[in-house]
Amino acid sequence: MPASSSAAAPGVSTADDLIALLDVSPAAMGLLRPLHAPGTHPAEFTDLAFDYLNPAAQQVIGLPARPDATWLTRLPTTGWLLEVCRTALQTGEPGHYELPPAGPDEPGYRLTFRAVSDGRLLMGCGVDVAMSPGGLVARMRQLATESGELRRQLAQAETAAQAHEWERESFYQVFEQTPVIVGMLRGPRHLLQYCNPAFRELFPGRELTGHYYADVSPEIVAHGLIAELDAVYATGRTFYGTELPVSTASPTSPVPQQRYFDFSYQPYRVNNVIVGVSIFAYDVTGQVLSRQLREEQQQQLVALFDQSPVAICLFRGSDYVLEIVNSLMLDILQRPLEKLLSQPFAAALPELAEQGLVLVLDEVRTSGQAYVVQEKALRLAHHGPEETGYYNFVYEPLRDGEGQLTGIVCVATEVTEQVLARQQLSLTNERLLLANQQLTYTNADLDNFIYTASHDLKAPISNIEALVTALREDLLLPPPAQTDVPALLDLMQDAVERFKRTIDQLTDITKLQKAHASQLAPLRMAAIVEDVRLDLAPELVAAGGELLVDVPADLTVVFAEKNLRSIVYNLLSNAIKYRHPARPVQVALRARRTTGGVTLEVRDNGLGLTPAQQPRVFDMFQRLHDHVEGSGLGLYMVKKILDNAGGRVELSSEPGVGSVFSVELPT
Amino acid sequence: MLPAILLVDDDPTTNFLSTRLLNRLGVSEEIVVALNGAEALGQLQQRCPATADAACPALVLLDVNMPVMDGFEFLEAYQQLPAETRQHTVIVMLTTSMLATDRQRAEQLPVAGFLTKPLTREKLAAILQQHFGLVLPE
Missing domain, CATH: 3.30.450.20 (PAS domain)
Structure with missing residues (x-):
């Protein structure tokens, strides 16, 4: 006072x-x-x-x-x-x-x-x-x-x-000693009756007391605060102002400095009559400047986020409210900022919540451990029905100075194009690999073919060559000594026959290689088996054997008819040919539909094959038993047909007991 | 003259021609024929070492592609025979053609030489001279 x-x-x-x-x-x-x-x-x-x-x-x-x-x-x-x-x-x-x-x-x-x-x-x-x-x-x-x-x-x-x-x-x-600014205004025109040193310091060099406040402080007038003082004086209601900027010069700093004040205008009364207004103000410059600095840093951070080459967003609280969402994140999410900002995750991005990302955020929040994922497949609202996006992202927990979790930042990059390209590449590679394998098989087949063909063509030729030489020698002898001539001529005839037979078989193989899908037709398995059984009936009778057929009448398979006949014929004919000398032939043929197609099984009680022989059984020109006629091509052709059609054939055999050939025909 | 020669081949024509040539040249007391490796093995086990009743073949002419037991399987089984069974016998392969890999495989086995069919007087003469010091008369 x-x-x-x-x-x-x-x-x-x-x-x-x-x-x-x-x-x-x-x-x-x-x-x-x-x-x-x-x-x-x-x-x-x-x-x-x-x-x-x-x-x-x-x-x-x-x-x-x-x-x-x-x-x-x-x-x-x-x-x-x-x-x-x-x-x-x-x-x-x-x-x-x-x-x-x-x-x-x-x-x-x-x-x-x-x-x-x-x-x-x-x-x-x-x-x-x-x-x-x-x-x-x-x-x-x-x-x-x-x-x-x-x-x-x-x-x-x-x-x-x-x-x-x-x-x-x-x-x-x-009042005199307090750093709080204290002043007392009296009367309706706000005569400045008292001001403490802190008040005076604010307006250095000015005469204050005894003057109207409006006259000594144009700053207050400029801020429209005289009207507020009038209102306080008239109504008795206290006015609170915050962060009023005042530019002041001080003896130490001639350049005016901006300072900020929180203040109150309170009425004061004598005998319950308002006689003036008291001013209490305190300097909040430090707080304002630090807040401004924070805001500026925040803005810089937001700008930095926005210019970042990766998508970033920030979640706060247990509902993961989106606090920052940068441009690239908007590009990924493809929805306007206002639909994301200040929204809980589940409300802003329901489709991602359904795909389990809220659970992931929960895990990050409770464990405090970052979640890193590569090429996560996600379906966003803007994706089409068959479309999937792929994203690399990190959920990183944010902490304050005391290590307390304050939020979770998400840094993401979309890698859909790369993943799709790689998938495409991988598919192409798989196809290439498959084609390459096919080619390798074909090459091996070709090598094998050339070798066996040359061998089997050469053998009769070299025989003919030797027979001609022998014949020539004999023909030089006097006729009584020409005892070998008929035999030589017979052998020569055999060699020629064998040569022709080999040529025919090679032609068959070539035809087989050219089998086309257009020949495919739905076939009743039972009918094919019956045809073959009739063809082989004489051999079966001659061998004194029996054939048991177990094929559902309605079982059909889509296959080239000639090829299916060839498979059935070769398997049954082998079973009869390679019978055990000590017992009558028993062959069982069984066919069933399976989930993958149709299986055909031919079981015999014949000679069987040793483990060493089994791997060669499907090779070209292999005849593993010598007492029967055979081209060495039958099982080779069975395997070749099935390889070409995407089926397969397997052998299980025991020498002296018998063999089981299992065929899988694709649907 | 050799006590016996064993021909191992499933082709009757080859066996006929080889037998005829060997008989004409008169290089062996006896010519034995086996149609596959298993038969050949049986013959050797039976005849070697030689007895009063059976001569042990001094030379085996061996084909590769044969049913039941092929030439390689024969050689692998032959290696397992006792040394006294094997000590008087030379094995030469006689084939129509041979892959390089087959040849490498044969070199690991007890094979003294390789001949390509058909067997001729000249081919036989070289074998007899190299392994038995025999010279065929002109």
Whole structure:
């Protein structure tokens, strides 16, 4: 509170009471302030100013409540008074001064002076009884007699005034020293009645107190705050302002600096009437600047995210609310930013939640471990029915300085094109590999073919060559000695037959290689087997054997008819040919539909094959038993037909027991 | 003159011609024919070492492609015979044609030489001279 102010602090009822009491008090009461010349010691005061006079004192002194006149200008003959006051100030003891009557009919007054804490003097007045028996004192006595209460109140008032004064002083010191900006405005035009050093520092070099606030602070006017002050004064409602920017220059920094203040405008009242507005403000520049810095960094971060060459988004909280979503992430998700930002994951990206990504986020949140995935197949809302996207991404937990999880950042790149390209490549490679394998088989077949063909063609040729040589030798002999000639000619004929037979078989193989899918037809297995059985009936009868056929009547298979006949014929004919000499032939043919196609099984009780012979059984021109006629091509052709059709044939055999050929025909 | 020659081949024509040539040249007391490796093995086990009743073949002319037991299988089985069964016998392969791999395989086996069919006087003369020091009369 400013020392010059005589107004009570707002809300201090004792001050109001005191003023009220003084106003009605019949005793003269006043507050005097010693005046000393500039450059002299305060104790060397030469006059007294009237800071306040109550109505009774105004009557005694003949001056208004706050007169401009000093004691000596009003009562020049009372010089002794100064000595009494000086003593009172120095000793702290009350001093007394007899003010003589102003005229014959006037009463004389006994004035008491007592020092108060701020260096001023409280003046009280008692009336000289002898000088004025019917005067003021008598009235006071009368009043006191009439109401002992009043006296007590007077004493209380004096005590209260002292306490209040002390309190005011304490407040004042607090205000003076606080870094909080404190100011008091009075009246509807906001006369700046008090401002503390912190307030003054804000507007250096300006005269503030005693001026209207609008005149000394154009900044406040510029911010439209005078209207707010008017409103507070008019309505009594406190106004709170935040982060008011004020540009101030200081002695240390001539360049004006922007500072920010949070503040309040509070009404203050006297006797429940608003008489002014108090200003409390404190500097929040540090907070504002650090927040601005944070915001700036945040913006830089967002800009950085946005320019990042990978897709990034940030999730917060247990619902994984999307806080940041950069451009590339928007490209991936293909939906507008406003449908993502501040939305929980499950609401913004329901299709990904359904594909288990919320569970993944839960796992990251609970474990604190990053989740890294390569080429994750995901279907997003914008994908077509047959479309799938592939993504590499990381869910990385974010932590604050204390290691607490504050969010999860997702960094992603779309790799759909690469994955599809690789899948395509892989498919192509597989096909190439398959084609290559096919070619390798074909080459091996070809090598085998050339070798066996050349061998089997060469053998009769070399025989013919040797037979011709022998024949020539014999023909040179005299006719009786030409005993070998018929045999040589027969053997030559055999060799030629064998040669022709081999050529025919090779032609068959060539035809087989050219078998086309167009020959495929649905065939009743039972009918084919029956045809073959009839063809082989003579051999079966000759061998004294039996053939058991177990084929469902309705079993059909899509195959080239000639080839299916060839398979059935070769398997059955081999079973009869390579029979065991010690027992009658028993052959069982069984066919069944399976999930993969049709299986055909031919089981015999024949010679069987050793483990060493079994691998060669399907090779070209292999005849593993020598006592029967055979081209060595039958099983080779069976295997070749099945290889070409995508089927297969397997052998299980035991020498002396028999063999089982199992054929799988594709559907 | 050799005590016996064993011909191992499933082709009757080859056996007829070889027998006729050997008889005409008169290089062996006896010519034995086996139609596959298994038969040949049986003959050798029976005849070697030689007894009063049976001569052990000094030379075996062996084909490769034969049913039941082919030339390679024969050679592998032959290696398992006791040394005294094998010590008086030389085996020469007589084939129509041979793959390089077949030849490599044969070289790991107890084979003294390779001949290509048909067997001629000249081919036989070289074998007899190399392995038995025999020279055929002109």
